[in-house]
Amino acid sequence: MIESVKQSIEAVAGYVRTHSNVFVRSGSKMLSTEEESARRSHIEHLADRLDGLAAKSIVESVTYRDFESILAALRQAGFFAPSYLISSVAHAFHSGAG
Numbered sequence: 001m002i003e004s005v006k007q008s009i010e011a012v013a014g015y016v017r018t019h020s021n022v023f024v025r026s027g028s029k030m031l032s033t034e035e036e037s038a039r040r041s042h043i044e045h046l047a048d049r050l051d052g053l054a055a056k057s058i059v060e061s062v063t064y065r066d067f068e069s070i071l072a073a074l075r076q077a078g079f080f081a082p083s084y085l086i087s088s089v090a091h092a093f094h095s096g097a098g
Contacts, residue, residue: 003088003091003092004057004092005054005057005062005089005092005093006054006055006057006058007054007092008085008088008089008091008092009050009051009053009054009057009067009089010050010051010054011085011088012050012081012085012086012088012089013047013048013050013051013054014047015081015082015085016043016044016046016047016050016074016079016081017044017047019079020040020043020044020047020079021040022079023039023040023043023077023078023079024078024079024080025078026078039077039078042077043074043077043079046070046073046074046077046079049070049073050067050070053066053067053070063093064089064090064093067089067093071086
């Protein structure tokens with residue numbers, strides 16, 4: 001079964017929100033509690049943006065590039081969603097699953 005664009009983006013958003021505390025840190029310095037909380041909040045905000053994009057996809061056209069821009073921001077924040085979820089989104093866009 002091919003998931004819709006909306007469902008596949010929502011799956012990524014759910015994963016991001018559930019695992020927002022697991023992100024890459026650069027260097028040997030540990031983040032302070034405040035820095036870690038701010039990073040997690042930023043990642044959760046990006047999950048909210050994904051949910052917004054999913055909702056938008058049912059009323060107007062969205063592109064994979066729209067999804068990729070949020071995905072790039074997640075990577076910049078040190079968060080990497082599993083490839084099977086990203087592939088699901090790409091497949092939904094490619095197949096034209098509304």
